[in-house]
Amino acid sequence: MTEHNQPNEPIIICRDVHKWYGHYHALRGINMQVRKGEVVVIFGPSGSGKSTFIRTINRLEEHQRGEIIVDGIPLTHDVRDIERIRMETGMVFQQFNLFPHLTVMDNITLAPIWVRGWSKAQAEEIGMQLLRRVGIPEQARKYPGQLSGGQQQRVAIARALAMQPKIMLFDEPTSALDPEMIKEVLDVMIELADSGMTMVVVTHEMGFARAVADTMYFFDQGQIVESGTPEQIFGDPQEARTKLFLSQILSH
Amino acid sequence: MSATTPSLPSRAEVLPPPTERYTALGWLRKNLFSTWYNALLTVIFSAIVVLLLRGFLEWAFTQARWEVITTNLRLFMVGQYPAAATWRAWACVILLALLIGLSWGIWGRNQRAGAIAFGALPFLLAILAQDEARVALLIVGVAGAVGFALSRWRGAQLQRISIIGWVVYFPLVILLISGFGGADGPLPLVTTNLWGGLLLTLLLTVVGIVFSFPLGVLLALGRQSSLPIVRALCVIYIEVIRGVPLITVLFMAQLMLPLFLPGVTIDRVVRAMAGIVLFSAAYLAENVRGGLQAIPRGQYEAARALGLNTWKMMLLIILPQALKAVIPILVGQFIALFKDTSLVVIVGLLDLMGIAKAVLAQPDFLGLQAEVYLFVALVYGVFCYLMSAFSQRLEARLSVGR
Numbered sequence: 001m002t003e004h005n006q007p008n009e010p011i012i013i014c015r016d017v018h019k020w021y022g023h024y025h026a027l028r029g030i031n032m033q034v035r036k037g038e039v040v041v042i043f044g045p046s047g048s049g050k051s052t053f054i055r056t057i058n059r060l061e062e063h064q065r066g067e068i069i070v071d072g073i074p075l076t077h078d079v080r081d082i083e084r085i086r087m088e089t090g091m092v093f094q095q096f097n098l099f100p101h102l103t104v105m106d107n108i109t110l111a112p113i114w115v116r117g118w119s120k121a122q123a124e125e126i127g128m129q130l131l132r133r134v135g136i137p138e139q140a141r142k143y144p145g146q147l148s149g150g151q152q153q154r155v156a157i158a159r160a161l162a163m164q165p166k167i168m169l170f171d172e173p174t175s176a177l178d179p180e181m182i183k184e185v186l187d188v189m190i191e192l193a194d195s196g197m198t199m200v201v202v203t204h205e206m207g208f209a210r211a212v213a214d215t216m217y218f219f220d221q222g223q224i225v226e227s228g229t230p231e232q233i234f235g236d237p238q239e240a241r242t243k244l245f246l247s248q249i250l251s252h
Numbered sequence: 253m254s255a256t257t258p259s260l261p262s263r264a265e266v267l268p269p270p271t272e273r274y275t276a277l278g279w280l281r282k283n284l285f286s287t288w289y290n291a292l293l294t295v296i297f298s299a300i301v302v303l304l305l306r307g308f309l310e311w312a313f314t315q316a317r318w319e320v321i322t323t324n325l326r327l328f329m330v331g332q333y334p335a336a337a338t339w340r341a342w343a344c345v346i347l348l349a350l351l352i353g354l355s356w357g358i359w360g361r362n363q364r365a366g367a368i369a370f371g372a373l374p375f376l377l378a379i380l381a382q383d384e385a386r387v388a389l390l391i392v393g394v395a396g397a398v399g400f401a402l403s404r405w406r407g408a409q410l411q412r413i414s415i416i417g418w419v420v421y422f423p424l425v426i427l428l429i430s431g432f433g434g435a436d437g438p439l440p441l442v443t444t445n446l447w448g449g450l451l452l453t454l455l456l457t458v459v460g461i462v463f464s465f466p467l468g469v470l471l472a473l474g475r476q477s478s479l480p481i482v483r484a485l486c487v488i489y490i491e492v493i494r495g496v497p498l499i500t501v502l503f504m505a506q507l508m509l510p511l512f513l514p515g516v517t518i519d520r521v522v523r524a525m526a527g528i529v530l531f532s533a534a535y536l537a538e539n540v541r542g543g544l545q546a547i548p549r550g551q552y553e554a555a556r557a558l559g560l561n562t563w564k565m566m567l568l569i570i571l572p573q574a575l576k577a578v579i580p581i582l583v584g585q586f587i588a589l590f591k592d593t594s595l596v597v598i599v600g601l602l603d604l605m606g607i608a609k610a611v612l613a614q615p616d617f618l619g620l621q622a623e624v625y626l627f628v629a630l631v632y633g634v635f636c637y638l639m640s641a642f643s644q645r646l647e648a649r650l651s652v653g654r
Contacts, residue, residue: 060553079561086559097554101572110568111558163558 008035011071011167011198014058014147018065019222026052027063028222034167039199041209041230045245050202053219054169057200058089071166077155087115090160094172096152104131104155107139108162109219116163123162123207130158151183154188161192168192170201180210210234218242305562311622320617321627322607325385328612328627331448331602334479337440340428341451342388348393351373351421353399354414358407359649369456371396422462448602450631452521456464456593456603461586467529467573469534473566475541486537488653493534498592502527504600524596534587539581576650604628 012034019027027049027084032038042050046236055061056068057084059075068075070085099107102108106132107122118126135155136147144152153173160168174182186208193199193212203209209216210230218239226239237243274282285291291424294513321328330341356367374393378386403514429447431439447455447637474486505527509518518526547570555565575582577653594605611617 048304058557060557083559086557089557091554091557093550093554095548095550097548097550097567099551099554099573101576111560114564114568115559158559234592 007069010034011036012200013069014053014057014066015068016066017056017063018051019049019056019061019063019066019202023219026222027056028220028223029066032217032224034198034200034214036166036198037196038214038216039193039197039212041213041216042200042202042219043204043209043216043245044225045104045204048219049222050219051171054171054202057167057169058086058091060091067232087163088165089167089169090157090163090165091169092153092156092160092171092173094175095148096144096156098152098156098159103141103143104136107144107155108159111159127158127162130161131155133161133191134158135184146179150184153177153181153185157185157188167198170199170203170214172202172204174203174205206234206246206250218245220245224231265539301349315403316623317617317620318623320611320620320623324607324614324617327607328449328604328631330451331607333448333451334442334445336445337431337442337455338384339388340431340439342391344425346388346392347421349396349425350399350434351414351417353396353401354403354410354417355399357403358411358414360645363645367400371400382500386406403603422458424459447521449607450604451605452596452601453590453593453605454635456521456525456528456596457586457590459525460589460593462531463525463534464532464589465582467533469571470539471533471537472540472544475537476544490513490534490537493531494538498527498531498595499598501531502595505530520599523599524599524601528589528593528596532585535585536582539578540574541583541599543576543578545578546572546575579643579647579650583639589637590635591632604631653654 010033010195012032014030014032017027017030018025030049030053032040044050044055052061056063056075057070062088069084071083073081073085075082105124105127108127109118109120112118112123112126112236113120128140129164131140134157135143136151136154137157141146143154146186147155157168157173166198174185177185182205186205189199189208190212197244201208201213213230215227216230216233218225218233218237218241220241226233226237226242233242234246238248284294290513323329326335326338328337333341353371356363360367369492371393374389374396378389378393381389393405403414428439429442429451430444431437431441434440471486471523474482475490477486502524505523509523509526510516551573552565552571555569560568593603595604597609605628608624612621612624
């Protein structure tokens with residue numbers, strides 16, 4: 001029934017989200033709306049809370065104040081709601097986090113089989129399609145440890161896509177990669193963005209942001225300092241902190 | 253995005269790694285006589301070994317009275333288990349041989365020498381044995397060979413059957429050994445006070461492993477639980493049991509189980525089994541916890557992010573990795589458990605060790621400690637070696653892709 005929604009209807013709504021680690025105030029009132037099909041890039045210095053924030057969206061981190069509504073489901077302590085949201089949101093991690101004891105294909109089909117209840121044959125068919133989409137169908141029977149970092153991250157994207165999520169979350173997907181492998185992962189992500197997937201991406205890849213982002217958010221000290229389209233952010237940043245940070249990461 | 257592999261420049265030739273080959277003499281020179289003092293050490297230690305070995309062999313072949321073993325072999329193997337029911341113990345061994353043969357063919361790889369040595373064992377023993385034992389051992393050997401042949405013939409289809417076989421094997425053994433019904437039934441009941449010798453030792457071990465393993469895993473998970481009461485109970489249980497010697501637990505099981513369950517009579521073997529299971533589970537829990545702690549947090553997060561609930565996450569993602577990481581420790585624990593079963597002597601059960609003591613008390617064989625204990629040590633040693641070898645195979649087999 002979500003097919004009948006307006007194309008620009010918000011699918012993620014965050015209102016005044018706060019998070020503390022002990023006494024440390026990690027997120028200080030984040031407000032964000034992500035529309036269906038929108039590609040959001042979150043960037044900022046390390047320790048600015050951007051990873052923490054993206055992880056509150058699928059409850060890998062618990063927010064302590066404010067509200068988060070994903071695909072119409074408010075995030076509460078209700079475990080079933082949390083699992084429903086996780087089924088609809090795929091996540092890609094900095095360290096890939098593939099399951100080392102399973103083959104590439106088993107990594108991809110595990111959740112569809114055990115969470116969605118698909119048959120093995122059906123799951124493997126979809127898995128093969130996804131491996132072709134990320135460009136490594138020939139690696140299906142290998143183990144993650146036998147692949148390069150770029151290939152592992154592409155498998156991780158395929159694994160997240162196998163659940164047919166409505167939203168994809170990327171937590172610094174290229175930060176652990178050798179430079180020559182970053183492009184192959186970004187290519188997959190750009191293709192995914194072009195296909196209309198709703199994406200929230202924490203990244204320092206400004207080329208990627210410029211190419212596909214609809215909205216960029218600059219995080220610092222647990223707050224959104226500035227947001228806007230790539231043209232606004234790169235062409236005419238308003239805040240001094242944004243200017244400083246951009247000059248630092250774009251200078252080399 | 254297709255990656256094309258650039259062809260190697262022809263000038264940089266791909267060379268095979270250098271190989272080292274030695275003649276027997278060359279090997280000796282390199283490893284034993286490389287310098288004058290190494291040569292001297294080799295000579296001195298060879299002399300010592302020869303001296304000791306000669307003394308031992310002289311004793312073993314001229315003075316030792318091995319008839320204490322041969323006369324009491326039945327006692328050592330099955331204790332007081334009635335002769336009319338001995339075939340049931342043999343049936344268990346024959347089934348085991350069949351299953352091992354089958355599994356070896358399905359899962360074993362490139363182990364021809366091991367397979368031949370293992371397969372020849374029952375036939376070699378058959379040469380040494382007499383009467384019905386010889387026939388039974390021949391059947392055991394044939395069963396193993398049949399299992400192996402079956403697996404070669406239809407290995408892929410038999411995989412599932414062989415797994416079911418292993419699962420069914422354990423309860424089947426208990427059923428066969430204990431029997432049911434009256435004396436004129438097909439399998440008359442053999443009360444546990446008649447179980448003894450190696451049979452009892454193995455049963456205690458297998459029951460100990462089969463029941464303490466899941467209990468230990470549950471305790472390990474409970475200790476990591478986010479539910480405070482579950483966690484506290486698990487911690488208390490583990491720490492209390494680990495703070496107490498096995499002998500104490502065995503005594504407690506003998507004395508306290510009947511108090512906890514008034515009106516129910518539980519026989520002594522089952523009480524000893526309970527004690528061993530409860531004891532072993534606490535240690536296993538700590539070993540499994542070590543494995544759980546070795547799993548990076550990212551694995552939990554990836555599993556959760558895919559929507560797996562806690563049980564599926566544990567069973568499919570965390571436990572397979574955690575248990576694999578601690579296989580050597582777990583098998584070490586099982587080997588210790590196997591040897592610890594000898595403590596049931598003190599609650600009056602006649603396991604292999606208990607039988608050894610009983611045999612030594614026979615008037616005909618007084619003072620033959622050396623022969624008896626050497627034999628018992630050999631039996632324990634063989635089984636421990638097999639467990640250890642199996643664990644190494646398992647590790648190698650499971651380390652694919654690492």
